[in-house]
Amino acid sequence: xxxxxxxxxxxxxxxxxxxxxxxxxxxxxxxxxxxxxxxxxxxxxxxxxxxxxxxxxxxxxxxxxxxxxxxxxxxxxxxxxxxxxxxxxxxxxxxxxxxxxxxxxxxxxxxxxxxxxxxxxxxxxxxxxxxxxxxxxxxxxxxxxxxxxxxxxxxxxxxxxxxxxxxxxxxxxxxxxxxxxxxxxxxxxxxxxxxxxxxxxxxxxxxxxxxxxxxxxxxxxxxxxxxxxxxxxxxxxxxxxxxxxxxxxxxxxxxxxxxxxxxxxxxxxxxxxxxxxxxxxxxxxxxxxxxxxxxxxxxxxxxxxxxxxxxxxxxxxxxxxxxxxxxxxxxxxxxxxxxxxxxxxxxxxxxxxxxxxxxxxxxxxxxxxxxxxxxxxxxxxxxxxxxxxxxxxxxxxxxxxxxxxxxxxxxxxxxxxxxxxxxxxxxxxxxxxxxxxxxxxxxxxxxxxxxxxxxxxxxxxxxxxxxxxxxxxxxxxxxxxxxxxxxxxxxxxxxxxxxxxxxxxxxxxxxxxxxxxxxxxxxxxxxx
Amino acid sequence: xxxxxxxxxxxxxxxxxxxxxxxxxxxxxxxxxxxxxxxxxxxxxxxxxxxxxxxxxxxxxxxxxxxxxxxxxxxxxxxxxxxxxxxxxxxxxxxxxxxxxxxxxxxxxxxxxxxxxxxxxxxxxxxxxxxxxxxxxxxxxxxxxxxxxxxxxxxxxxxxxxxxxxxxxxxxxxxxxxxxxxxxxxxxxxxxxxxxxxxxxxxxxxxxxxxxxxxxxxxxxxxxxxxxxxxxxxxxxxxxxxxxxxxxxxxxxxxxxxxxxxxxxxxxxxxxxxxxxxxxxxxxxxxxxxxxxxxxxxxxxxxxxxxxxxxxxxxxxxxxxxxxxxxxxx
Numbered sequence: 001x002x003x004x005x006x007x008x009x010x011x012x013x014x015x016x017x018x019x020x021x022x023x024x025x026x027x028x029x030x031x032x033x034x035x036x037x038x039x040x041x042x043x044x045x046x047x048x049x050x051x052x053x054x055x056x057x058x059x060x061x062x063x064x065x066x067x068x069x070x071x072x073x074x075x076x077x078x079x080x081x082x083x084x085x086x087x088x089x090x091x092x093x094x095x096x097x098x099x100x101x102x103x104x105x106x107x108x109x110x111x112x113x114x115x116x117x118x119x120x121x122x123x124x125x126x127x128x129x130x131x132x133x134x135x136x137x138x139x140x141x142x143x144x145x146x147x148x149x150x151x152x153x154x155x156x157x158x159x160x161x162x163x164x165x166x167x168x169x170x171x172x173x174x175x176x177x178x179x180x181x182x183x184x185x186x187x188x189x190x191x192x193x194x195x196x197x198x199x200x201x202x203x204x205x206x207x208x209x210x211x212x213x214x215x216x217x218x219x220x221x222x223x224x225x226x227x228x229x230x231x232x233x234x235x236x237x238x239x240x241x242x243x244x245x246x247x248x249x250x251x252x253x254x255x256x257x258x259x260x261x262x263x264x265x266x267x268x269x270x271x272x273x274x275x276x277x278x279x280x281x282x283x284x285x286x287x288x289x290x291x292x293x294x295x296x297x298x299x300x301x302x303x304x305x306x307x308x309x310x311x312x313x314x315x316x317x318x319x320x321x322x323x324x325x326x327x328x329x330x331x332x333x334x335x336x337x338x339x340x341x342x343x344x345x346x347x348x349x350x351x352x353x354x355x356x357x358x359x360x361x362x363x364x365x366x367x368x369x370x371x372x373x374x375x376x377x378x379x380x381x382x383x384x385x386x387x388x389x390x391x392x393x394x395x396x397x398x399x400x401x402x403x404x405x406x407x408x409x410x411x412x413x414x415x416x417x418x419x420x421x422x423x424x425x426x427x428x429x430x431x432x433x434x435x436x437x438x439x440x441x442x443x444x445x446x447x448x449x450x451x452x453x454x455x456x457x458x459x460x461x462x463x464x465x466x467x468x469x470x471x472x473x474x475x476x477x478x479x480x481x482x483x484x485x486x487x488x489x490x491x492x493x494x495x496x497x498x499x500x501x502x503x504x505x506x507x508x509x510x511x512x513x514x515x516x517x518x519x520x521x522x523x524x525x526x527x528x
Numbered sequence: 529x530x531x532x533x534x535x536x537x538x539x540x541x542x543x544x545x546x547x548x549x550x551x552x553x554x555x556x557x558x559x560x561x562x563x564x565x566x567x568x569x570x571x572x573x574x575x576x577x578x579x580x581x582x583x584x585x586x587x588x589x590x591x592x593x594x595x596x597x598x599x600x601x602x603x604x605x606x607x608x609x610x611x612x613x614x615x616x617x618x619x620x621x622x623x624x625x626x627x628x629x630x631x632x633x634x635x636x637x638x639x640x641x642x643x644x645x646x647x648x649x650x651x652x653x654x655x656x657x658x659x660x661x662x663x664x665x666x667x668x669x670x671x672x673x674x675x676x677x678x679x680x681x682x683x684x685x686x687x688x689x690x691x692x693x694x695x696x697x698x699x700x701x702x703x704x705x706x707x708x709x710x711x712x713x714x715x716x717x718x719x720x721x722x723x724x725x726x727x728x729x730x731x732x733x734x735x736x737x738x739x740x741x742x743x744x745x746x747x748x749x750x751x752x753x754x755x756x757x758x759x760x761x762x763x764x765x766x767x768x769x770x771x772x773x774x775x776x777x778x779x780x781x782x783x784x785x786x787x788x789x790x791x792x793x794x795x796x797x798x799x800x801x802x803x804x805x806x807x808x809x810x811x812x813x814x815x816x817x818x819x820x821x822x823x824x825x826x827x828x829x830x831x832x833x834x835x836x837x838x839x840x841x842x843x844x845x846x847x848x849x850x851x852x853x854x855x856x857x858x
Contacts, residue, residue, distance in 0.1 A: 092747050105741060106743070109741070110839070170744065
C-alpha cells in the first residue's frame with residue numbers, strides 16, 4: 001500500500017497485545033488529516049491509553065513488552081512499522097507531540113518551564129539562543145501570558161490552567177504536524193478548560209492535526225470534527241461529531257451520550273423540612289507564605305434544610321472545599337457561627353461535637369486515600385457501624401448503595417473507582433447521618449460511572465430525606481443533583497438560588513461565564 | 529520561611545541535642561558502675577591507698593552529690609571548657625582535637641565511597657531491560673540488602689583476611705597517614721551505607737522513570753539515558769541526600785568499631801578507652817563533639833537538598849495538614 005501523504009496519521013488494522021494480558025487493541029482503523037480534530041472516546045479499559053502510547057511508539061512503556069502489528073501505520077510520511085528505536089526518537093517531538101492529562105505530574109517539577117519546553121529542541125541540537133526564542137514563541141502560542149517570566153518558573157509555581165498550557169507549549173515547540181492530546185482538560189475548571197480548548201481549536205485551524213482522547217463527550221464536542229468510539233479494543237462507531245451525538249447507533253455510544261449530565265434534576269421537588277445546617281457570617285483566613293493572609297471563606301451565610309441538596313460551585317481556590325470542611329467541623333471558622341439542628345456546631349466544645357459527629361458525614365473525592373488499605377470492605381463497614389447506633393448490617397448497607405455482597409471480602413484497591421465511591425457512601429450511611437458533605441464525589445470517575453453515582457445520591461436523598469452539600473466545579477453535574485446552588489468566587493458567595501432559576505437567569509457576570517463555558521459544549525448537547 | 533528563622537531553628541535544635549546527649553551520657557556512665565577515681569589514679573585495678581583515693585575524690589569534686597557534679601559539668605560546657613581528662617591529665621579539647629581529624633577523614637571518605645558505589649550500581653541496574661533486567665535487579669537487590677545488614681566488625685575482619693593476610697594488597701593497620709592504610713577501614717565503613725543508599729536511589733530512579741513527566745520526556749524524543757541523567761537522577765538523589773545526613777551518624781558510631789579493629793587512632797578509640805576507664809570528661813566531651821558534628825552534617829544535607837530541589841517549601845506541608853485533618857474526621 002502506498003503512503004497517503006495528505007494524512008497526518010493513517011492507521012489500519014492496529015493490533016497491540018501484551019504477554020499475559022492478551023489483545024488490548026483489536027484491529028483499530030484511525031486517520032487524522034491536517035487541520036482536523038479527531039476524538040477517540042471510550043470508557044476506562046477500552047484501550048484509549050494504549051492507543052495514545054502506540055501512536056508515539058511507546059506501547060511497551062511501563063515494563064511489559066507490547067506486540068504491535070498493523071496493516072498500515074504512518075505518521076506524516078514515515079512508515080513507523082519499519083522504524084528503529086532511534087528512528088522513533090527522531091519522530092517523537094518533531095513529527096508527533098504528546099499532551100498528557102494532569103500537567104503537574106507531566107512536567108518535571110524540578111526543572112524550569114524553559115528547560116522542559118525546550119527539551120525537544122535541545123535534543124535536536126538547536127543552539128541555545130535560538131532555543132530560547134522558539135520556547136518563548138511556543139509559550140505564547142499556547143496562550144501563556146508573560147512568557148519570559150514563565151520561562152524561569154517551575155511547574156509548581158503555575159496554576160493548573162497555566163501548567164496545561166506549558167505542557168501544550170512543550171508538545172508544539174518543534175511544530176509537529178500531529179498532536180496527541182490525552183484528556184487535556186479533564187483536570188481543569190470549566191472556564192479554564194473552555195479557554196484551553198479555544199487555544200487547541202486555533203492550532204487546528206492553523207493546520208495542526210489533533211488526536212484528542214477523552215471519556216467525556218461534552219468536552220470533545222466543542223472542537224472535534226469526527227469521533228471514534230472505542231470499546232474493548234475495537235472501534236464500534238465512528239462519524240462526524242454531530243451525527244454521533246444526535247443519533248448514536250451502537251449501544252456503547254448511546255450509553256456514553258446518555259451519561260453526559262444534562263438537563264434539570266429529574267423527579268419532583270423534594271419536600272423540605274426544617275433547617276438542618278446553618279451558617280451565619282462565616283469566615284476562614286489562612287496565612288500565605290511571605291507573611292500575607294488569604295480569606296478562603298469570606299462572610300458566608302447559608303441554610304440547608306432537611307431533604308435538600310445544596311450545590312457549592314466555583315473554580316479551584318474559590319473556597320468551596322474550605323467551606324465544606326467548616327460545615328463538617330473538620331476546621332473551625334475565625335468569625336461567624338455554624339449551627340446544626342438548631343444547636344451550636346462550630347461554637348460547641350470539642351467534646352460536645354463528638355457525640356454529634358455522626359450527624360454530618362463526608363463523601364470524599366478520592367475514597368481510596370480514606371480507606372485503610374489492609375481492611376476489607378466488610379471490616380470498613382463494620383468499623384463504621386460500631387461507631388454509630390445503627391442496627392443495620394454491612395450487607396444492608398451494600399444493598400442501599402447497590403453493591404453486590406461479594407465485595408465484602410475484598411480490599412479497596414481491588415475495587416473499581418465507582419465501587420470505591422459506593423463503598424465510601426455506604427460507610428457514610430452506616431452512621432445514619434442527617435447531612436452528607438460530598439466533596440467532588442464524581443470528578444475522578446468515568447462519565448458512565450459518574451451518572452450512576454449521581455443517580456444513587458439522588459435516590460438516597462429521596463428515600464432517606466437526607467440533606468446534602470454537594471461541592472463541584474461541574475455545573476452540569478450540579479444541575480442534575482442539586483435543588484439550590486451557591487456560586488462562590490474568591491471566598492464570597494456571588495450568587496444563590498434554586499438551581500433552575502440560576503441556570504435560566506444568571507445575575508452575576510461570573511455565573512454567566514461559568515454557564516457559557518459549559519454551554520459551548522457543542523450544539524448537540526444543548527438540545528437536552 | 530526565611531533563612532534566618534531556618535538558621536535559628538537549626539541552632540536551637542543543635543543546643544537541645546547537645547544538652548540531651550551530654551545529660552544522658554553523664555548519668556548513664558555513672559549508672560554503669562565503676563569508679564572514676566580509678567581513672568584518676570592510674571586506671572582500673574589501681575593499687576592506690578585509701579588516703580589517695582579520698583584525696584582524689586575531693587580534688588575532683590567526686591564526693592559531692594551527683595546532681596552538683598552534673599551542674600558543674602554543665603557549667604563547664606556552657607563556658608566552652610571541656611576540662612581535663614582524669615586518666616591522661618591533659619585538656620579534653622586537646623585530646624579530641626588530635627583525634628577528630630582522623631575520624632572525620634575516615635567518615636567523609638566512607639560516605640563519598642558509599643555514594644560512588646550506590647550511584648554506579650543504581651544507574652547500571654536500571655539500564656538493564658527485559659528478562660535480563662529482572663535478573664539483574666533481583667541480584668542487585670539481594671546484594672544491597674546483604675550489604676546493609678553486614679556488621680562492621682565482621683566485614684572488617686573478612687577484608688583483613690582476604691586483602692591483607694592472603695593477598696597482601698593493603699596493610700591491616702594504619703600506620704601514620706599513609707593512604708594505603710585508609711583503604712580497608714574506609715571500604716568496611718562504606719559498604720553497609722552504600723547498600724542502603726543504593727536501595728533508596730534505585731527506588732527513586734524506578735519511580736521517576738515510571739512517572740508521567742518521564743513519559744512526556746520520551747514523547748519529546750528523549751532517550752532512556754537522557755531521562756536518567758536529566759530527570760530521574762535528581763528525584764532519586766533527594767531522599768538519598770537527606771538520608772546521608774542521618775547515615776553520617778551511623779558512620780561515626782561505626783568508626784568506633786573500625787578504629788579499634790584496624791588499630792587506627794581516632795575519636796572512636798578515644799571514646800572506647802575513656803568509657804572503659806570511666807573518664808567522664810573525655811566521654812562527655814567526645815559525645816558532645818560527635819553530636820554537634822552530626823547536627824552540622826544534617827544541616828549541610830538539608831542545605832544541599834534545597835539546592836537540588838528549588839521548589840518552595842510549605843505547600844506540601846499544608847497538604848499534609850489537610851489530609852491529616854480529613855483522616856481524623858473520617
